[in-house]
Amino acid sequence: xxxxxxxxxxxxxxxxxxxxxxxxxxxxxxxxxxxxxxxxxxxxxxxxxxxxxxxxxxxxxxxxxxxxxxxxxxxxxxxxxxxxxxxxxxxxxxxxxxxxxxxxxxxxxxxxxxxxxxxxxxxxxxxxxxxxxxxxxxxxxxxxxxxxxxxxxxxxxxxxxxxxxxxxxxxxxxxxxxxxxxxxxxxxxxxxxxxxxxxxxxxxxxxxxxxxxxxxxxxxxx
Ligand code: AMP
Numbered sequence: 001x002x003x004x005x006x007x008x009x010x011x012x013x014x015x016x017x018x019x020x021x022x023x024x025x026x027x028x029x030x031x032x033x034x035x036x037x038x039x040x041x042x043x044x045x046x047x048x049x050x051x052x053x054x055x056x057x058x059x060x061x062x063x064x065x066x067x068x069x070x071x072x073x074x075x076x077x078x079x080x081x082x083x084x085x086x087x088x089x090x091x092x093x094x095x096x097x098x099x100x101x102x103x104x105x106x107x108x109x110x111x112x113x114x115x116x117x118x119x120x121x122x123x124x125x126x127x128x129x130x131x132x133x134x135x136x137x138x139x140x141x142x143x144x145x146x147x148x149x150x151x152x153x154x155x156x157x158x159x160x161x162x163x164x165x166x167x168x169x170x171x172x173x174x175x176x177x178x179x180x181x182x183x184x185x186x187x188x189x190x191x192x193x194x195x196x197x198x199x200x201x202x203x204x205x206x207x208x209x210x211x212x213x214x215x216x217x218x219x220x221x222x
Contacts (some may be wrong), residue, residue, distance in 0.1 A: 001080040007110030010117035017084040026080040056167035104216040110194035125154035
């Protein structure tokens, strides 16, 4: 099974993906994380992607599809995987179909209000060591600096600045939002209310996923 997480920046795909990774045992594949790591390591890919990401624009379909092709071929993806931030364009959705079209698929589309996105991204911090995601809204000042998971330094993403967030939302509406129509027509597409506490969103998503995994299992058995 493949789980595709859809939704605008700040809708909680990464946080939900981390939790689903724990509950399903499927690896979470975040193209954004892979690209950020390449930027940190200063690889050729990282050098190509850095300026594009800093502006909030999209890295080329060929590059990200190459990353996904390589990643889903690894043995830990045999049972299933979770895609967070891919596909983001129609061309990527079609490429994924060519790469791994036979797999059962559930698309979970997170729905959040625009003001929730802005508030979440302003408070988002990411661990520079292990990439865990946190939100500092409501946290005491002395809890803001360190990762709860590994003690690494919490950092604000460069592309979470207000101007870049605006551009990322524009790109989302133009290039990625149309994917909802594509998946509604050809796959199991379910919307999830992404408002509120991450644990509540996880519970809602898990309930939907349990139903869909059971239905996929029944279809296979028939
Ligand atoms: P994310 O962590 O998913 O918000 O991604 C951060 C940035 O990485 C995006 O704003 C894009 O510049 C780039 N990126 C991540 N995934 C993709 C993708 N599937 N297609 C194109 N660019 C991507």
